[in-house]
Amino acid sequence: MAAMKGEGSMASESNPEADPTAGTSVREISVKTESWSVADPAPLGLAGFAMTTFVLSMFNSNFVSSAGEPVVLGLALAYGGIAQLLAGMWEFRNGNTFGAVAFSSYGAFWISFWVLVTFSAAAIPAAHVGSAIGLYLWGWAIFTGYMFIASLRTSVAVALVFGLLTITFILLGIGNSGGEASIIHWGGYLGLATAAAAWYASFAAVTNSTFGRVVLPVGPLKAKD
DSSP: HHHHHHHHHEEEEEGGGGGGTTOOOHHHHHHHHHOOOOOHHHHHHHHHHHHHHHHHHHHTTTSSGGGTTTTTHHHHHHHIIIIIIHHHHHHHHHHHHHHHHHHHHHHHHHHHHIIIIIIGGGOOOOGHHHHHHHHHHHHHHHHHHHHHHHTTTTBBHHHHHHHHHEEEHHHHHHHHHHHHHHHHHHHHHHHHHHHHHHHHHHHHHHHHHTTTSSSOOOOOOOOOO
């Protein structure tokens, strides 16, 4: 066995092709590894959020009959949920704390929405459904409210999304808690505005990246030096 080990070592030294790192320093290997980067996942996360919010808001605003609401569930699970959650995970790789928290959280929101409508809602007594869903929405309103504050150092486009979304959650929380259909409809209107703002932010990000220049402005918000 010792002889075989020695022969293997000699083979590596005499044949550099047997060892792809032969003649390469540890520093060079590290630099080559770190040169890999992830494409910006934000346009995907924003697009998934925008489309799912748009479709649900069309029902909340009463522009489309509520009989068609189950169509939201596939989007909530696949696009708003899983795709957006993946975008959040990739933002962790990019070192973007805001994007990672936002996309991961709203991806989880849409997955939890799918679980709620598909499995959980039926287990809630009819007399308590409104207050239970209202509580769920108020929790997301609180989260979105402090994310709005953090968004004030991202861009005008993103801050607009979070500002509108905060109001949307508040209106839907009030409407569901009190059983007020008109307030839920207003939440739907704001939801449509939120979806439009998120679509624009996604459109701008992917277009500016593809063209390699600013085609659609987003209004960067940065702290003063």
